[in-house]
Amino acid sequence: MGNVENTIIYIKQLVRVSLLKILGGWVMGLNRFMSRKEILIDDAGWGDLLLGVVIGALKPPDRRYMERRIPVSSFQLPNFENKKYLDDAVKITDEIIEVMRPDMETKFKVCSGYVLSSVRKRLRDRGFKVEKVEITGELQEMVERSYARWCIEVGVPAERLEDKRRFWALLEWVEERPGLRERLIKTGWKSWKRKWREKAFEKSKKEERSVT
Numbered sequence: 001m002g003n004v005e006n007t008i009i010y011i012k013q014l015v016r017v018s019l020l021k022i023l024g025g026w027v028m029g030l031n032r033f034m035s036r037k038e039i040l041i042d043d044a045g046w047g048d049l050l051l052g053v054v055i056g057a058l059k060p061p062d063r064r065y066m067e068r069r070i071p072v073s074s075f076q077l078p079n080f081e082n083k084k085y086l087d088d089a090v091k092i093t094d095e096i097i098e099v100m101r102p103d104m105e106t107k108f109k110v111c112s113g114y115v116l117s118s119v120r121k122r123l124r125d126r127g128f129k130v131e132k133v134e135i136t137g138e139l140q141e142m143v144e145r146s147y148a149r150w151c152i153e154v155g156v157p158a159e160r161l162e163d164k165r166r167f168w169a170l171l172e173w174v175e176e177r178p179g180l181r182e183r184l185i186k187t188g189w190k191s192w193k194r195k196w197r198e199k200a201f202e203k204s205k206k207e208e209r210s211v212t
Helices: 002-035 084-100 112-123 138-153 158-162 166-176 176-182 190-211
Strands: 040-043 053-059 064-070 107-111 131-135
Touching: 002 158, 040 084, 040 112, 053 112, 053 138, 053 158, 064 084, 064 138, 084 112, 084 131, 112 158, 138 158, 158 166, 158 190, 166 176, 176 190
Parallel strands: 040 107, 107 131
Antiparallel strands: 040 053, 053 064
8 A cells, every 4th residue: 555655646746747847838938928029110211312211010929010101291391300200200109009009018129210219209108118129030121122112103113122222223213304203302301402413403414415
């Protein structure tokens, strides 16, 4: 009987240890899941002369994605001087919260770009945890593709956007018909007014004279 009792006690201990391991693993897994409640936010187009800016948000692990555009008019005078693009970004932030429905345990990881500075502030003002990060990978690729689609919508050939020197490729496209395409430009930029505009129109005139 003594051996039987010892065997039963031993089996009970094994079962107990196994249950503790299972429960412990489940709790750790749950904690990892809870700690990964996050929403990533990135932008594209800020450093490009053409059009406005795309802001995209991605909510892993279900990969829910949404995007909104800040129009180019917000980067033209007088809106650019008044930094209207930052106000637009705040409105987009509120839309992201409404669509993504984060709880207060959700951490927002927001790209460090200046156009998203008002996004980070808005999120903090609404009580959310915010981390300024460098966004890479899937979300970055998504917003870049969205900006490229926007360019194609206004007439930029897709092959131009494959050029690694995208800024110059888009500037060359504008130079082909600057009088018509200037309305698509971030004309509030000092570099456009002081440098690129004059060069674009002068190049266009030279090409017209060479044709005639």
